[in-house]
Amino acid sequence: TTPTIAKAKATPDTTTPPPVGATTQIPVNNPAPNAPPQTLGTIPNRALNQNTAVSAPSRVDQSVALPKRPPGTPKEQYENATSLLLDDQNSSGAERALKSFIKDHPEHELASNAYYWLGETYYVRKLFKEAAYAFAEGYQRFPKGNKAPDYLLKLGMAFGQLGKDPEACTAFLRLLTSFPNINNRLKGRAQLQRQRYQCR
Secondary structure (H helix, E strand, O other): OOOOEOOOOOOOOOOOOOOOOOEEEEEEOOOOOOOOOEEEEEEEOOOOOOOOOOOOOOOOOOOOOOOOOOOOOHHHHHHHHHHHHHOOOOHHHHHHHHHHHHHHOOOOOOHHHHHHHHHHHHHOOOOHHHHHHHHHHHHHHOOOOOOHHHHHHHHHHHHHHOOOHHHHHHHHHHHHHHOOOOOHHHHHHHHHHHHHOOOO
16 A cells, blocks of 8 residues: 555644744654554754745644635636636635635545645745645545645655755655656656755
């Protein structure tokens, strides 16, 4: 079975922010029977660059004001959300719309894609910690979905941007070993990223 990333905390974090220097782990379940859990990586709770603020990651189900659901079928709502990012370059609006879609349709066939594009709304804004959470949560929920390889690629890239090179390499290796039949475009991108971070 494909190893899965443990589900991120489902309730909003209303407690005091973690202390400086603390990290948030992204564990994975070990497929071997009775084997101890392993960790894919950790995400620093403080930006590596002192001049770049990284806020606490947003959860798709946290109690924030989400946009009113647009009329139409779930597919039309999904297309409206992704068009905000892809056509209008409105990443903030797309973030809110995708969160609303995931909240309303968590088991829909397009939910896997919605998690991926939610991660992209963070990645394009260089909110790499939040992006890593979204890609990790999407992979945990849909480890065999059509976007699972893309989750691992972008999770590795987000780790790399956070200065977590070993974790980035682990994600790229997981991609190539768990999905050996991915298309050449995705495989090529993963290999290029492995070269960039000098993965063994």
